[in-house]
Amino acid sequence: NPAVLALIAKEEAGFLPLGSKEPPAPDGPDKVVPEFNEDSEIAFITNVFKWQGTVFADVWPQMICIVLWTLIVTILYNIEDFYSADTPEWLQHNMWKVYGLPSDVNPNIIGTVFFFLLVFVMGTSYSNFIEGRKQLGGMCNFGRELAQCIYSHPLKDKEPETFEKAELLRKIIRRKLNLMFAFQRHVTRESHEGFIPDCGLDAGGGADDFKYKGPAQEQNWYRDPCKPAIANLIDSAERDFYSTVGLGVRPAAVQSEINMLCGELSKLMKYSSFFLDSCHLNTEGEMNLFKGTARIVTTKMPMPYKHLLYVLNFIFCFLMPLMTVKLVDAGAHSERESAEYFTYFAGWFTSLLATVICYGMLEIAASLQNPFGHDPVDHDIGIYALRLHNETKIVAKAAGSGDQWDYMKPVATDFTTKL
Numbered sequence: 131n132p133a134v135l136a137l138i139a140k141e142e143a144g145f146l147p148l149g150s151k152e153p154p155a156p157d158g159p160d161k162v163v164p165e166f167n168e169d170s171e172i173a174f175i176t177n178v179f180k181w182q183g184t185v186f187a188d189v190w191p192q193m194i195c196i197v198l199w200t201l202i203v204t205i206l207y208n209i210e211d212f213y214s215a216d217t218p219e220w221l222q223h224n225m226w227k228v229y230g231l232p233s234d235v236n237p238n239i240i241g242t243v244f245f246f247l248l249v250f251v252m253g254t255s256y257s258n259f260i261e262g263r264k265q266l267g268g269m270c271n272f273g274r275e276l277a278q279c280i281y282s283h284p285l286k287d288k289e290p291e292t293f294e295k296a297e298l299l300r301k302i303i304r305r306k307l308n309l310m311f312a313f314q315r316h317v318t319r320e321s322h323e324g325f326i327p328d329c330g331l332d333a334g335g336g337a338d339d340f341k342y343k344g345p346a347q348e349q350n351w352y353r354d355p356c357k358p359a360i361a362n363l364i365d366s367a368e369r370d371f372y373s374t375v376g377l378g379v380r381p382a383a384v385q386s387e388i389n390m391l392c393g394e395l396s397k398l399m400k401y402s403s404f405f406l407d408s409c410h411l412n413t414e415g416e417m418n419l420f421k422g423t424a425r426i427v428t429t430k431m432p433m434p435y436k437h438l439l440y441v442l443n444f445i446f447c448f449l450m451p452l453m454t455v456k457l458v459d460a461g462a463h464s465e466r467e468s469a470e471y472f473t474y475f476a477g478w479f480t481s482l483l484a485t486v487i488c489y490g491m492l493e494i495a496a497s498l499q500n501p502f503g504h505d506p507v508d509h510d511i512g513i514y515a516l517r518l519h520n521e522t523k524i525v526a527k528a529a530g531s532g533d534q535w536d537y538m539k540p541v542a543t544d545f546t547t548k549l
Contacts, residue, residue: 149361149540155330185490255498272416281529346373
């Protein structure tokens, strides 16, 4: 195959990582994972007072709005005009009659429909979160098993030429395996969420900072600092080639290269058909799981469904002060002075609680819907990339291979040195 022969010839001439000439951008800070300790004897208290990674960090604007709205409703409800001697008793505290505010609406119907719709959204989002974790782990497993196949399968003979060519092919396959995972990460995360926050390529534009179209010199995907850096996995010629390939099919392009390299390697192996079948099953399995991650990211909740959910949530939460502001005052006209203080605070707690619950659950559903982003609760794909790199390197070392190239660095030792 001319493509395979070109890869082999280039590797024999010496692989010069792009990172040795154009280093990746500076990395951002490590991702902070919120901790929730349930082992402590006082965890029932300490776990309440959390901010980072909780819904309170996301719903504070709604809480401020509901506090202001409750304050307005409380002032309107307790204004002196309600207590005019000329006002009939049945019209006293009738906010609909005076202001057009529906203070006598029963919220049960709205709340029932809202929570019914919310249950399905929460179920779908949590299912995405669990399924995403399974798929990332499975992708690493398939990559590790492919490394097991290429490094531990016996060669057909012990000739030096056979060993040297096998070592060369194994090195290329391991490099391409890490590159394929990096491209899968780009499709799943960077193309939707942008680069690692606060890294050298993060300009605050999210996905707009990720450049993968147009001329190669205008793209910046190859400077991604996520380890192992792509710049350490490709050379300048490969950078130019992959820049012409669409982002969504780059993993498939690398898979094709891996399959062709495995076909060439199978000629040097005992039981070549079994070896090649095993390799193809592992590359196919990893790609199928990757397509599952892409499906999670690209499948959005239908807009009419989500719009109705947000409308019902807004109505339910902002009707709450109107319905609860008169809870204490009703029947307390004869003791108005003692009841007045409590009247001003009657609906505040209920309104805040409803807002935190309803908007908090919506925020949780939105965070879990795509579990591959940069949010604290999201799965860190970079950790799985490191795991794949380290596990395949250990597999090579355990099998006695001289391929100990460290793709965490732009320059490494001679891979032909036998352990």
